[in-house]
Amino acid sequence: MVSSAARTFDLVIAANRLPVDRSVSPDGTVTWRTSPGGLVTAMESVMHEREAAWVGWAGFPGEAPDPFDDGLLRLHPVGLTAEDVTDFYEGFSNDTLWPLYHDVIVPPTYHRSWWHAYRRVNEKFTEAVAEVAAEGATVWVHDYQLQLVPAMLRDRRPDLRIGWFNHIPFPPVELFAQLPWRAMLLRGLLGADFLGFQRPDDARNFLRGCRSVLGASVKGDVVTWQGADDGRLGAGRRVARAGSVPISIDAEGFRKLADSPGVRARATEIRASLGNPEVVLLGVDRLDYTKGIRHRLRAIEELLADGEIAPPQVTFVQVATPSRERVEAYRTLREQIEATVGRINGDFSHLGDTAVHYLHQSYGREEMAALFKVADVMLVTPLRDGMNLVAKEYVTARHDGGGALVLSEFTGAAEEMRSAYLCNPHDIAGLKETILRAIRDDPALKRRRMASLRRRVRRHDVQTWAEAFLTALDAAPGKPAVRKEVSS
DSSP: OEEOOOOOEEEEEEEEEOSEEEEEOTTOOEEEEEOOOHHHHHHHHHHTTOOEEEEEEOSSSSSOOOOEEETTEEEEEEOOOHHHIIIIIIIIIIIIIHHHHTTTSSOOOOOHHHHHHHHHHHHHHHHHHHHHEEEEEEEEEESGGGTTHHHHHHHHOTTSEEEEEOSSOOOOHHHHTTOTTHHHHHHHHTTSSEEEESSHHHHHHHHHHIIIIIOOEEETTEEEEOOOSSOOTTOSOEEEEEEEOOOOOOHHHHHHHHTSHHHHHHHHHHHHHTTOOSEEEEEEEESOGGGOHHHHHHHHHHHHHHTSSOTTTEEEEEEEEOOOTTSHHHHHHHHHHHHHHHHHHHHHOBTTBOSEEEEOSOOOHHHHHHHHHHOSEEEEOOSSBSOOHHHHHHHHHTTTSOOOEEEETTBTHHHHOTTSEEEOTTOHHHHHHHHHHHHHSOHHHHHHHHHHHHHHHHHSOHHHHHHHHHHHHHHTTSOOOOOOOOOO
C-alpha cells in the first residue's frame, strides 16, 4: 500500500470503516491489513479489479492518515475524534439505531448530543466523498451509520448518482416512529436515487415510513416526496426507488479456500482435538444480543438435560467474536453467556469430554473455513439479522455433500435458503426439535438439502449482488431490464 496524490474517481464507496485495519509494530512501523468484517469480505472480490475510492474511518481516534492506495483502490480515511467515536459510533449508531432496527431486543437510548454527533460525522463523510468523486460519478453509500450522507451529498453535488445499501433490517414504522429524528433520517435517505435492502419486507418498511412520517406518495416501489420549505437537509423534491437486493459471498473463492490442502488438514486437526465426536454442532457469531446465542445455549442445555445429546458423542462449539465491548449491553451479554457456558459444562461435561467449547476470539478465514468443514450441524439462529453471510459460507464450504444448516426464520438468508432446517429461535422446544432433526435425518435427505442450498448461493454470489445493485442504481427510479437466469 502506497500513498497517492489527490485524484477523483468515477466510483466511490462510503462506509463506516475502511476495508483495512492499522497495525503498529514495536519499532513504530505502520502496516495495514484487510479487515475481517462482513462488508469487507463481501466487497473484496467486487472491488478487486475496479479503480475506485473507498471513504471510511481508519478505526482509531485522532487525525486521519493521508489517503493511500491498495492496488487499484484508493483509501481515503475520515478522521473521528474520541468524542465522535463515543457519541456517533458507540452512542447513536450502536445504542440508538442498532437496537431500534433489530426489533428493540434491548431498549434504544435517545440522546440529543448523540444525534448532533451523528449529523457532524455524516457531514465529515460527505465532505470526503465530495472531494474524491469525479463529475457525474457513482457513489455507493453503505449502512445505517451513514443515513444522512445521501441528502447531504445531493445538496452539495447534484451531479452525482447516489445509491445506499442497508446491511441490517429496516424496522416497521410502528418501531421506527419512536425515533425523535425519524423525519430527518428519511429525508437523508431520500437523497439517494436507489435504496437497496436485504429483504422485500425491509424495502416495504422504508416506503411505509416515507408515506407515514413524511407524507410522501408511494407507487409500487417508487417514493415521491414533494420536499419542504424549511431549508433543512434534503428539502428539495425527490423521487427514488427502493428494492430488495440481498447480499451474498464470493462463493467460488470460498469454495476453493475450503478445499485447499491446508484447510482440509486443519479441519482434521480440529476434529481430533475435539475427541473425534460423532456429531459436532457449531455456532459462529459476533457477540451480539441479536444473534440468539443465549437462546441457542438454552436449547443445548435442555437437550443435554433430556439425554438427547451427550459428550463425547456430541459436542457444541460456539465461536463468539468480540464486539463493541465498551457498550454496556455487550459487556452484560458476555457475562451472561460465559456464566451459562460454565453452568452447562459444570453439569454435563466429564474429564476429557467437554459439552460446550466456548471461544471468545476472532479467527481468520482459513480457520473459519476449517471449522465449517468440521461442523456436522451449523446453528445460525439470530433473533433478527439483515442477512447472515455465515450461513452462506457454511453451505459453500461443505461442498463435500455433508453438513446440515439450522437457520432462523428471522434472517435475510432464510428468504433465499428455504431448504435449510428453518426454526423460530424464540421457541426453545421447537429449536430443540429442529436441531435433533438436523442431527438424525436421513443422510441422503440432508445431502439433497445442502446441494440445493449450494446451488442457490453459487448462482446468486457477491458479484451478482453488486451487479444487480449498480444496475438498479443506474436505472433508478425506473427498473432495470429483467435478465433471464441461466441454469447451471
